Amino acid sequence: DDHEAKESGDTWLPSLITETPQEGFALAVTLSQKGVGTTQPDAEVRKAQRPEYAEDPDSLIAASHVIATHFQTVAAANDYWRE
Amino acid sequence: DDHEAKESGDTWLPSLITETPQEGFALAVTLSQKGVGTTQPDAEVRKAQRPEYAEDPDSLIAASHVIATHFQTVAAANDYWRE
Amino acid sequence: DDHEAKESGDTWLPSLITETPQEGFALAVTLSQKGVGTTQPDAEVRKAQRPEYAEDPDSLIAASHVIATHFQTVAAANDYWRE
Amino acid sequence: DDHEAKESGDTWLPSLITETPQEGFALAVTLSQKGVGTTQPDAEVRKAQRPEYAEDPDSLIAASHVIATHFQTVAAANDYWRE
Amino acid sequence: DDHEAKESGDTWLPSLITETPQEGFALAVTLSQKGVGTTQPDAEVRKAQRPEYAEDPDSLIAASHVIATHFQTVAAANDYWRE
Amino acid sequence: DDHEAKESGDTWLPSLITETPQEGFALAVTLSQKGVGTTQPDAEVRKAQRPEYAEDPDSLIAASHVIATHFQTVAAANDYWRE
Numbered sequence: 001d002d003h004e005a006k007e008s009g010d011t012w013l014p015s016l017i018t019e020t021p022q023e024g025f026a027l028a029v030t031l032s033q034k035g036v037g038t039t040q041p042d043a044e045v046r047k048a049q050r051p052e053y054a055e056d057p058d059s060l061i062a063a064s065h066v067i068a069t070h071f072q073t074v075a076a077a078n079d080y081w082r083e
Numbered sequence: 084d085d086h087e088a089k090e091s092g093d094t095w096l097p098s099l100i101t102e103t104p105q106e107g108f109a110l111a112v113t114l115s116q117k118g119v120g121t122t123q124p125d126a127e128v129r130k131a132q133r134p135e136y137a138e139d140p141d142s143l144i145a146a147s148h149v150i151a152t153h154f155q156t157v158a159a160a161n162d163y164w165r166e
Numbered sequence: 167d168d169h170e171a172k173e174s175g176d177t178w179l180p181s182l183i184t185e186t187p188q189e190g191f192a193l194a195v196t197l198s199q200k201g202v203g204t205t206q207p208d209a210e211v212r213k214a215q216r217p218e219y220a221e222d223p224d225s226l227i228a229a230s231h232v233i234a235t236h237f238q239t240v241a242a243a244n245d246y247w248r249e
Numbered sequence: 250d251d252h253e254a255k256e257s258g259d260t261w262l263p264s265l266i267t268e269t270p271q272e273g274f275a276l277a278v279t280l281s282q283k284g285v286g287t288t289q290p291d292a293e294v295r296k297a298q299r300p301e302y303a304e305d306p307d308s309l310i311a312a313s314h315v316i317a318t319h320f321q322t323v324a325a326a327n328d329y330w331r332e
Numbered sequence: 333d334d335h336e337a338k339e340s341g342d343t344w345l346p347s348l349i350t351e352t353p354q355e356g357f358a359l360a361v362t363l364s365q366k367g368v369g370t371t372q373p374d375a376e377v378r379k380a381q382r383p384e385y386a387e388d389p390d391s392l393i394a395a396s397h398v399i400a401t402h403f404q405t406v407a408a409a410n411d412y413w414r415e
Numbered sequence: 416d417d418h419e420a421k422e423s424g425d426t427w428l429p430s431l432i433t434e435t436p437q438e439g440f441a442l443a444v445t446l447s448q449k450g451v452g453t454t455q456p457d458a459e460v461r462k463a464q465r466p467e468y469a470e471d472p473d474s475l476i477a478a479s480h481v482i483a484t485h486f487q488t489v490a491a492a493n494d495y496w497r498e
Contacts, residue, residue: 014435014437015436015496016496017495017497020097021096021097025096025117029121031483033479034440035444035479036475038444039469039475040475046475049470053472054122054123057135057142059122059473060122060123061142061145062476063118063476064115065149066479066480067118068114068118069152069480069483069487071114072152073486073490075159076490080099080100080160103180104181105179137206138215140222141224143205143206143212144219144225146205147198147199147205148201148235150201151201151239154239155235159242163183163242163243164181164243186263187262187263188260220289223301223308227308227311227312227315229284230281230284230287230315231284231311231314231315234319237280238318238321246322248266270347274345278370302371303371306381306384306388309368309371309378310391310395310398312368312371313364317364317398317402318401320405324348324405329348329349329405330409331349352426352428361450361453386460387464389467390473390477393474393477393478395451396451396453397480400446401484403488404487408491413492414492
C-alpha cells in the first residue's frame with residue numbers, strides 16, 4: 001500500500017481477467033483503492049486517513065459501493081466465470 | 084460474521100451462480116458485507132458499528148444500494164434465472 | 167411490512183419475471199426494502215424510522231435511487247417487456 | 250402530481266417504449282418521482298418538501314442522478330432509438 | 333442556460349447519436365443539467381445556486397457522477413464510437 | 416491540469432479505445448476530472464479546492480466512484496481488452 005507505482009510507470013493493471021470470482025473481487029478492491037490513490041497520491045496522507053474512515057460506517061458502505069461498481073466491470077470482463 | 088476467512092486464505096466466493104434469485108440476493112448481501120470487511124477487517128470494530136448504522140435510515144438505504152449494485156452482477160451472471 | 171419471512175426460510179423471491187413493467191417496478195420496490203430489512207431485521211425499528219426518513223427529501227431521493235438500480239435489473243430480466 | 254393512482258390500482262406504467270428519446274427522458278423523470286412517491290405516498294407532504302430540496306443544489310444533483318439511472322433503463326428498452 | 337424550452341414544447345433531445353465521443357460527453361452534460369432543470373425549472377434560482385455548488389468539491393464530484401452515468405448511456409447508444 | 420481546452424475547441428476525447436486496461440483506467444480518471452471541469456471551468460478554483468477534498472476520505476471515495484463508473488464505460492468500449 002505504501003509502495004506504489006507512478007501512474008505513467010510500472011504496470012499495475014495488465015488485465016481484467018482472473019482465474020476465479022474471488023480473485024476478481026480482490027481486483028475490484030485494488031481498482032477502488034487505485035481510484036483513491038490517483039486523487040490523493042501521497043501514501044502517507046492516505047495512511048493517516050485510514051483510522052478516520054475505517055471507523056465510520058458510512059465511509060465503509062461508500063467504499064463497498066465503489067468495490068461493487070468495479071466488480072461489475074471485472075465480472076463482465078470474465079463473462080461471470082460461468083464455466 | 085465474527086469468523087471470517089483471511090483475504091488470501093479460504094475460498095469464500097467459489098462462484099456467482101446460484102440456484103434461485105433469492106439465493107442470488109443473499110450472495111449480493113454477502114458481497115456487500117465483504118466490501119465493508121475488506122476496508123475494516125476487524126470484526127469487533129464492525130460489530131461495534133452495527134448499532135450505529137442500523138439505527139440510521141440513511142445508512143440502511145446506502146447499504147441497500149450496495150446490495151442492489153451487487154445484485155445486478157449476480158443476476159446477470161445467472162442470466163436472470165430465466166429458465 | 168411487519169410480518170417478514172426469515173432469510174433462510176420462506177420464499178419471497180421466486181422469480182424476477184413479471185407480467186407488466188408496473189409489476190416490475192413494484193418488485194424493484196420490494197427488493198429495495200428487502201435490502202434495508204437485511205441490515206436492520208427488526209421490523210419495529212424500521213417502522214419507527216419511517217417518519218424520520220419519509221419527511222427528509224434527501225432520504226426519499228436516495229431510496230428512489232435504490233429502486234432505480236433494482237428496476238434496471240428487473241427490466242433487463244424481462245427483456246424490457248418489449249413484446 | 251397531487252392526483253396519483255394507488256399502487257395497486259390504475260395503470261401508470263403500461264410500457265417502457267417511447268416514440269422519441271425526449272419522451273424517454275420524461276418517462277425517466279416519472280419513474281424517479283414514482284420512486285419517491287412510493288416511500289412517501291402523501292402528496293401533501295411531498296408538495297411541502299419541494300421548496301426545501303428545490304433550493305438545495307445537492308438535492309437537485311441527487312435527483313438528477315436518479316433520473317440518469319432510470320434513463321439508462323428506458324434508453325436500453327428502446328434500443329437507444331437508433332433508427 | 334437561461335433560455336430553456338418548456339418540457340412539453342420544443343425538441344431538445346432529438347437523438348442520442350453523436351459524431352464523436354467528445355460530442356457524446358457534451359450531450360451527457362446536457363442530460364445532467366436537464367435532470368436538474370426538471371426538478372428546479374426556474375433558471376434564475378439555478379443561476380443563483382451556481383456559486384454555491386461550484387465552490388463545493390463534493391457537489392462537483394456528485395455532478396461529475398451524474399455526467400458519468402449519462403455518458404454510459406450515450407456511449408452505449410453510439411456503440412462506443414468503435415468505428 | 417491548469418491548461419485546458421475550451422469545451423467547443425480542441426479535441427480532448429478522440430476515442431474511447433486504449434491499448435491496455437491501465438490506459439483505460441487513466442482515461443476514466445480524465446473523464447471524471449472533465450466532468451468536474453465542466454461544472455467548475457476555472458482551473459484556479461479547482462486547484463484551490465484540491466487540498467480540501469484530497470484530505471477528506473469521503474471525497475476521495477466519491478471521486479473513486481466516479482472513476483469506477485467511467486471505467487465501466489471505457490472497459491465495455493474496449494471489450495474488456497479480452498484479446
